[in-house]
Amino acid sequence: MTSGPLLARSSDSADLVIVGAGIVGLAHAVEAVRRGLSVVVVERDDRAVGASVRNFGHGCFTAQGGQALQYAMAARPAWIRLAKEAGFWLRESGTVVVARAEDERAVLEELRESRGDQVEMLDRDDVEARLPIGADVIGGAWLPQDIRVDPREAVHMIAAWLRAQGVRFRWATTALAIEPGLVRTSRGDVSADHVIVAVGHDVDRHFPGLADEAGVVRCALQMLRVAAPGDRVIDPAVLSGFSLLRYGGFEECPSLPAVKERLAADHPDLVAAGLNLMFTQRPDGDLTIGDTHTYGRTVDPFTFESLDQAILGQIASLLGCGPLTVRERWQGVYASSPDRDFLIEAAGPGVRVVSVTSGVGMTTALGLAQDVLGGLLG
Known part of the structure; x- marks a missing residue:
């Protein structure tokens, strides 16, 4: 029989326990601190290593639609305030959406008509002045x-700021069972008045029925970090015509079907791979570029070099430069549903999953958390 330290367990209590220390879980912790609640965060890894650090660091607010747009616009001032408090790098850099065809420019004109001064049209010289x-x-x-942060820095600095506010983190701790008022973990029990389960695509590990009902699967992305051509500083985030197919704000634009038809005819393999051709520049000057999208309950861990080469070629063409130097490659994974942007469900009294x-956690989480906790706490 095993005895001693291996069996050491502890108990804890708080007003709110959060399972998951990615950006969605941390956003709920931030909102809870604002409301004066005591908080315990349970995270299976010893730091955030999932979608929250593998993304573009892009607060893509204006291109959202529906509920995502509402959450995004609530998140914007929350990001700016939090960056000042926690001390992480944030740029109010905006986004340039590059048009390489007349139908793409037509979509952008239609977005401007619906969003007013949130969108400013650019001619070629205007674009060239920026990148x-x-x-x-x-x-x-x-x-x-729109804004930019460094996701590899911001999430960890938010966690550090939360610790300074009194939030207790249980790192490298697995949530074994989640019940109303109680989370049983590999390091002991945590009791709380309320529980938030923010485990991203792993919701099916804890609540498979909810995941099945919502059609939640995993979406895998191929992304790269490359050297900026000519060491050029490119302040805004940059989207392309492929991006118009990926964001809800463009869906009601009358010219979007023409863009879809043309891109599907000219680049069937890239459209089939769900390419969102875009990039952001990191504080060190390198570009984060991507990305493709494949879906499944269990994602294949192997990536395709042909897709990476297609991304590299498209970015080089967009920038008008030669071959790009690759620094890193990685696969991102996030939760995806065919019929909703957000899964917000009660899994018992005081428990919210x-x-x-929809892949916009960095953009919306700080607004989403305000809504979820407002409803949960009444």
Whole structure:
């Protein structure tokens, strides 16, 4: 029989226990601190290593639609305030959406008509003043409200700031059972008045029925970090015509079907791979570029070099530069649902299961948490 330290267990209590220390879990901890609650965060790893650190660090607010747009706009001032408090790098850099065809420019004009001063149209010279561009770029649009952070820094600094506010973290601790008022973990029990389960795509590990009902699967992305051509500083985030197919804000634009039809005819393999051709620049000057999308309950761990080469070629063409130097490659994974952007469900009295099921966790989490906790706490 095993005895001694291996069996050491402890108990803890708080107003709120959060399972998951990614950006969605941390956003709920931030909101709980704002409301004066005591908080315990349970995280299976010893730091956040999932989708919250593998993304573009792009607060893509204006391109959202529906509920995602509401959460995004609530998240924007929360990000700016939190960056000042926690001390992480944030740029109110906006986004340039590059148009390389007239139908893409038409979509951007239609977005401007619906969003007013949230969108400013750009001609080719305006775009070129902001970033290096290829010969086929004809113009674009400027979305001034968008922001950028370094996701590899921001999530960890938010956790550090929360610790300074009294939030207790149980790192490298697995949630074994989640019940109303109680989370049983590999290091002891945590009792609480309320429980938030923010485990992203792993919601099916804890509540498979909820995941099945919502059609939650995993979405795998191929992403890369490359050296910026000519060491150029590119302040805004940059989206492309492929991006118009990925964000809800463009869905009601009358010209979008023409863009879909043309891209599907010209680049069937890239459209089939769900390419969102975009990039952001890291504080060190390198570019984070991507990304493709594949879906499944269990994702294949193997990536395709052909897709990486396609991404590299498309980015080089957009920037009008030669071959790009790759620094890193990785696979991102997030939760996805075919019919909703967010999974917010009660799993018992005082227990809420919360996942962003549309790939916009960094953009929306700080607004989403305000809504979820407002409802949970009445």
